[in-house]
Amino acid sequence: MNKSGNFKMKIKKIISSINNVKQLKAGIILLALIILLAIFAPLIATHDPFELNDDMVSPPSNNYILGTDGLGRDIFSGILYGARTSILIGVVAASISGIMGTLIGGISGFYGGKIDAVLSEVINVFLMMPTFFLILIIVALFGSSMFNVMVVIGITTWTGNARLMRAEALSLKQRTFVKSLETIGESKFKILLKHIIPNGIFPIIANTTMNVSDAILTESALSFLGLGDPNVMSWGQIVYNGKSYLTNGWWISTFSGIAIVLTVLAFYLIGDGMNNILSPKLNSNN
Amino acid sequence: MKRLSLLLVICLILGIFTGCGGTGTENDVKKDEDQTETVTDAPKEGGTLVVGMTGDPSTYNPDYQADGYLQPIAENIFNRLIKVTNNQEIVPDLAKSYKVSEDGKEITFYLNEDVKWHDGEPFSSADVKFTFDTIISQDGQLAGSLTSVNEITTPDDNTVVFKLKDNDSSLLGYLAWDACYIMPKHIYENTDWSTNPANQNPVGTGPFKFVSHQKGVSVTLERNEDYWGDRAYLDKVVFSIIPDANTAVQALYNGELDILGVEPPLSEAQNFESDTNLKVGRQYWPSRYYMFFNIKDSIFKDIKLRQAVSLGMDKDDIIKKALKGIGEKSNTAMTPLYEWALNTTDVFPERDVEKAIQLIESAGYTKNSDGMYFSATIDVFNVEPFTDIATILKDNLKDIGVDVKINMMEEAAWDEKVWYGRNYDFSLLAGYQGPDPGALAPRFSTDGLINLMGYSNSKVDEALKKGGSLVKQEERAPYYQEAQKYIVEDVPIVPISEYISIAPYQSYVEGHPTSEGIIDKTGFHEYTYVWLNK
Numbered sequence: 001m002n003k004s005g006n007f008k009m010k011i012k013k014i015i016s017s018i019n020n021v022k023q024l025k026a027g028i029i030l031l032a033l034i035i036l037l038a039i040f041a042p043l044i045a046t047h048d049p050f051e052l053n054d055d056m057v058s059p060p061s062n063n064y065i066l067g068t069d070g071l072g073r074d075i076f077s078g079i080l081y082g083a084r085t086s087i088l089i090g091v092v093a094a095s096i097s098g099i100m101g102t103l104i105g106g107i108s109g110f111y112g113g114k115i116d117a118v119l120s121e122v123i124n125v126f127l128m129m130p131t132f133f134l135i136l137i138i139v140a141l142f143g144s145s146m147f148n149v150m151v152v153i154g155i156t157t158w159t160g161n162a163r164l165m166r167a168e169a170l171s172l173k174q175r176t177f178v179k180s181l182e183t184i185g186e187s188k189f190k191i192l193l194k195h196i197i198p199n200g201i202f203p204i205i206a207n208t209t210m211n212v213s214d215a216i217l218t219e220s221a222l223s224f225l226g227l228g229d230p231n232v233m234s235w236g237q238i239v240y241n242g243k244s245y246l247t248n249g250w251w252i253s254t255f256s257g258i259a260i261v262l263t264v265l266a267f268y269l270i271g272d273g274m275n276n277i278l279s280p281k282l283n284s285n286n
Numbered sequence: 287m288k289r290l291s292l293l294l295v296i297c298l299i300l301g302i303f304t305g306c307g308g309t310g311t312e313n314d315v316k317k318d319e320d321q322t323e324t325v326t327d328a329p330k331e332g333g334t335l336v337v338g339m340t341g342d343p344s345t346y347n348p349d350y351q352a353d354g355y356l357q358p359i360a361e362n363i364f365n366r367l368i369k370v371t372n373n374q375e376i377v378p379d380l381a382k383s384y385k386v387s388e389d390g391k392e393i394t395f396y397l398n399e400d401v402k403w404h405d406g407e408p409f410s411s412a413d414v415k416f417t418f419d420t421i422i423s424q425d426g427q428l429a430g431s432l433t434s435v436n437e438i439t440t441p442d443d444n445t446v447v448f449k450l451k452d453n454d455s456s457l458l459g460y461l462a463w464d465a466c467y468i469m470p471k472h473i474y475e476n477t478d479w480s481t482n483p484a485n486q487n488p489v490g491t492g493p494f495k496f497v498s499h500q501k502g503v504s505v506t507l508e509r510n511e512d513y514w515g516d517r518a519y520l521d522k523v524v525f526s527i528i529p530d531a532n533t534a535v536q537a538l539y540n541g542e543l544d545i546l547g548v549e550p551p552l553s554e555a556q557n558f559e560s561d562t563n564l565k566v567g568r569q570y571w572p573s574r575y576y577m578f579f580n581i582k583d584s585i586f587k588d589i590k591l592r593q594a595v596s597l598g599m600d601k602d603d604i605i606k607k608a609l610k611g612i613g614e615k616s617n618t619a620m621t622p623l624y625e626w627a628l629n630t631t632d633v634f635p636e637r638d639v640e641k642a643i644q645l646i647e648s649a650g651y652t653k654n655s656d657g658m659y660f661s662a663t664i665d666v667f668n669v670e671p672f673t674d675i676a677t678i679l680k681d682n683l684k685d686i687g688v689d690v691k692i693n694m695m696e697e698a699a700w701d702e703k704v705w706y707g708r709n710y711d712f713s714l715l716a717g718y719q720g721p722d723p724g725a726l727a728p729r730f731s732t733d734g735l736i737n738l739m740g741y742s743n744s745k746v747d748e749a750l751k752k753g754g755s756l757v758k759q760e761e762r763a764p765y766y767q768e769a770q771k772y773i774v775e776d777v778p779i780v781p782i783s784e785y786i787s788i789a790p791y792q793s794y795v796e797g798h799p800t801s802e803g804i805i806d807k808t809g810f811h812e813y814t815y816v817w818l819n820k
Contacts, residue, residue: 052607052681057553070553071607071674140696226668230677230692244532244553244670 017277024273030266038083047074049081049233057249067251069241075252078233079259085234086216086263089150093215096154098208101161102197108162109169110192120166126159135218139227146229149222153215160211161204168200202278209271213264220260235260329797333818334522337811338534338547342501342527346488348467349417349426350480357464358547358811359525362507363404364467364490367395367414367446368458369809370721372569372800374623376462377807380414380491381446390453390757397444401514403470404495411440416471418448424479427465431457453757459721493518493814502527519797519817538564538790544818545791545798547811552671555610558790567789567800569810572621572720575613575675577664577712578779582740584711585662590649592777595712596634597642598686599679605783608674613783619770620719620726621784627723627753627763629770634780642686653687661689662711667700672714675782705738713738716785723766724754730773741778745769794820 018024037044046065047053053064053072060067066075108119138152172178173196181191216235222228223236230237235256242252343356348364361369367381381395401409415438421428422435434454439447450457460466468491473484488496493515494507505525509518526543528534535554537543539561550558558566577599579586586592605613616622617633643659651659666676673694680690695703704710715738719725727750728734732742746769753765773779789800797815799808804815 050681052603052678056607071677140699143693143695143699145693226673226694227696228694230673230694244551246532247536248553248557 018273021273021276023269024277027266027269027271027273030262031270034083034263034266035087037080038087041077041080041084045074045077045080047077049073049077057245057252059249060251066255067249069238069252070245070249071241075238075255078238079235079256081233082235082238082256083259083263085146085232086219086236086260089146089153089219089234090212090216090263090267092150093153093157093219094208094211096151097158097211097215098161098204100155101158101163102165102201102204104158105162105165105167106169106192106197106200109166110173110196111188112170112173116166119162123159123162123166126156127163129156131156132218132221135222136225136227139222144222144227144229146232149219149229150215153218157211157214157218161207164203164207165197165200168203169196172196172200203275206271206275206278209267209274213267213271216260216264216267329519329815329817330819331519331817332521333519334524335520335544335795335813335816335818336524336526336542337545337813338537338543339505339525339527340529340531340534340548342499343505345480345485346496347469347479347482347485348488349421349428349465349469350424350485352427352465359505359507360464360467360490361492361809361812362494362523362814363488363492363496364469365492366462366466366468366809367397368462369812370459370462371808372567372805372810374570374572374720375806376458376721379462379809380409380468384458386458386757388757390455391450393448393450393457395446395448397446398514399444401491402512403472403491404489404510405470405473407470407472409468409470409491410443411446412443413468413471414438414446415440416475417466417469420469420474420479421466428460431460453755455754455757455762456722456724459724463721493812494523497522516814518814520813523813538792541792543792544795546789549787550790552608552610552612555612555788558788563793564790565793565795565798565801567791567798569787569789569800570623571718571785571787572623572725573716573718573785574616574621575609575714575716575782575785576616576779577679577714577782578739579712579777580708580710580739581778582708585660586712588649589777590645591660592780594642594645594649594686595683595688596777596780597638597645598683598688599780599782600637600682601782603682604675604678608671608678609783612786612788614786616781616784618781619773620723620766623720624723626759627766629767629774632767632771632774634774634777639685646687656689657687658689659687661691663691663693665693665695665700665704665710665713667697668694669697675714708738708740714782723762724750726750726766726769726773727754730769730778739778741776743772743776746772746776794818 018028051073053068053074055064055068056072057070058064058068064074064076066079068074104119104123108116134156135152139148142148178191178195181195219228219234220236220239223234224240226240228234228237228240238256239253242249242256245252337358339355339358341355343353343359345353346356348356348360365380367379368376368384369379370376380397380401382398384393384395386393397411397414403409418432418435418438420426422432434450434452434457435448436451437449439449441447470489473489474482491514493510493513495510497506497508499505504527507523509521511517525547528537531548531551534543534546534548535550538546558564579592581587601615605611605615618628618630620628622628646659653659664676664679666672676692680692683690704713719729728736730737730741731747731750749765749769753762753769756762789798791798796817796819797804799805799810799812808814
């Protein structure tokens with residue numbers, strides 16, 4: 001009884017804090033809507049998104065709600081299915097970047113010494129590289145399958161997370177509870193996994209949420225340059241397909257572009273809102 | 287000459303009117319009006335023509351290295367011995383005629399008389415000899431195609447003889463193509479042709495003279511008043527540099543350009559056709575789009591699968607959607623532009639889904655749970671319209687149970703994987719397949735340079751070799767036709783569409799190199815006969 005009461009209290013607390021932060025609320029509602037559309041895409045879509053209809057560059061109408069692209073594919077259905085690809089790429093890439101950043105930053109900050117010196121330099125090297133061009137080169141060399149794109153975005157954007165985690169680890173390891181754990185004789189790696197990372201993860205969570213939108217944008221940018229995976233439907237690709245029809249088919253790039261903007265906005269709002277709740281400094285100011 | 291061409295135009299127009307003219311007074315009145323109009327429609331002299339271009343030429347030495355930006359300019363400043371038109375026919379240029387000897391080992395060019403360079407010096411056969419000797423000794427762009435030339439002699443000022451080691455039936459085609467413009471001996475002799483100051487201030491024999499080049503802005507030419515041939519109507523031609531094709535298209539719509547000059551995005555084709563302010567010329571190229579298989583090392587080793595894919599492809603669909611109707615279905619094994627050597631009986635079959643499925647099943651494949659027999663990857667470089675063609679092909683082949691994965695790559699990566707690596711299932715390509723049926727050899731003979739398929743058929747090798755060694759068209763034709771028959775049987779490639787490019791220009795521009803009456807006498811981008819009707 002007591003436990004479930006606690007649980008209820010917790011949920012209530014979460015909901016009230018979500019309600020308190022306007023941007024978080026707006027972001028979550030928007031994202032929920034987008035995810036629902038993505039899940040029920042097969043039910044909502046009016047056409048097979050890959051089907052090449054005979055009406056090319058046809059404007060929005062009853063049959064084609066948002067018009068068709070240059071090869072006769074239905075934009076509305078394409079955007080629905082594209083939501084799946086774009087969100088999947090965003091979440092997976094941001095997760096890869098989050099996990100890598102947390103581990104590398106945590107190890108670097110907590111172990112200190114030579115390990116820190118080496119890892120910090122590695123982080124600096126990655127920070128200096130123009131990420132987007134690195135991604136371009138990798139995709140050009142190894143092909144543009146969706147898997148490649150996700151992994152590449154993930155492994156080139158972890159530096160921000162690593163720096164955050166390193167700073168957290170540096171400060172946490174000075175705390176008394178960590179010191180006492182060390183005196184008890186707990187292994188260093190266990191302390192890192194069980195205490196340092198869980199206590200320092202909050203800024204990473206907020207940052208990763210924002211990274212999702214960055215990853216979606218990067219994928220769109222890659223697709224826009226013609227380096228997306230042509231076997232899946234993604235928003236960036238619809239924008240790219242519409243590029244050469246801007247004068248006579250504005251709807252192709254416009255609606256897919258709006259979809260990207262909304263999703264990116266949703267993740268940013270959530271990330272920003274979480275930052276507000278999770279960061280003690282901002283919290284006390286509120 | 288000019289009077290003659292004017293007469294020709296008038297005759298032509300009159301011919302059209304008498305052709306459609308009916309009886310009755312009303313028609314007669316109209317006819318009279320039209321006749322007066324033809325008088326005012328005579329070519330007007332003067333004006334400036336503005337043509338679009340996507341980049342700066344790096345040098346005005348037209349024979350030194352490949353420079354696509356220079357070609358349209360070079361055609362107006364320089365002359366060749368012979369030139370190729372937008373009909374892909376070879377017509378006289380500096381050489382008023384030529385003769386090929388009985389054994390094919392000697393080609394004699396008879397040059398026009400009283401030709402002068404832009405600086406007033408007289409032109410002679412020595413310039414021709416100098417040009418080709420230099421191309422060969424300095425390894426110019428065309429040097430690789432001139433390997434059959436043994437010696438060039440000049441019996442007199444207006445005669446040039448090419449003496450060949452072996453008879454080379456495609457040589458004439460190359461001499462009419464690019465990078466063989468005749469250069470002035472008196473300027474280039476005993477200098478380094480890659481650094482000669484004339485490379486930035488060219489002197490030619492052509493219908494227009496070079497005036498100035500503003501880097502990144504424009505190249506200006508003016509009429510050559512002392513031109514040896516038909517004098518140009520235009521005072522000036524300005525090549526305006528607009529790096530982006532889409533921007534150039536907008537400039538054409540705004541009237542900033544008279545001739546688009548650059549290859550427009552296919553997606554604009556319909557807009558051009560429906561715009562009443564524009565006329566659209568068409569240029570046919572022996573550069574057909576085709577799909578090719580990796581025969582040596584992929585699932586397509588099996589000829590049945592190649593036949594099935596050939597039967598499953600919907601070329602009409604591809605032309606309609608990917609090429610926006612700017613194409614012509616290809617079923618022959620060779621470009622139809624060289625009609626005399628074309629095999630029209632042995633051709634690739636029309637689409638037949640059922641037969642394709644039968645072939646796949648007889649090759650031992652069974653359907654999986656998704657209804658697909660097998661899957662294959664098509665490697666394409668990310669250039670329009672190849673990506674669109676691949677997308678439609680994927681859709682077409684779904685109907686015959688082939689699951690196509692598209693692997694889109696940057697061009698350099700494609701080169702690495704497909705061209706050099708030969709590590710692929712099937713892919714798409716276009717590219718120049720002329721200037722003669724001899725161009726079949728590099729694509730289909732066993733050791734051919736562009737035989738990316740790994741195709742090898744000794745009968746094809748032999749036929750292509752024979753065809754290349756003979757002189758007369760009627761002797762060569764049967765060998766090329768035989769080779770085409772085997773190519774259709776073996777399906778190393780599947781032709782998709784002929785390559786047509788569109789050249790939109792303002793409706794007041796008359797005498798465009800693609801227009802009727804002019805197309806037979808000018809190079810691709812030569813503006814000698816252009817005049818502005820406004």
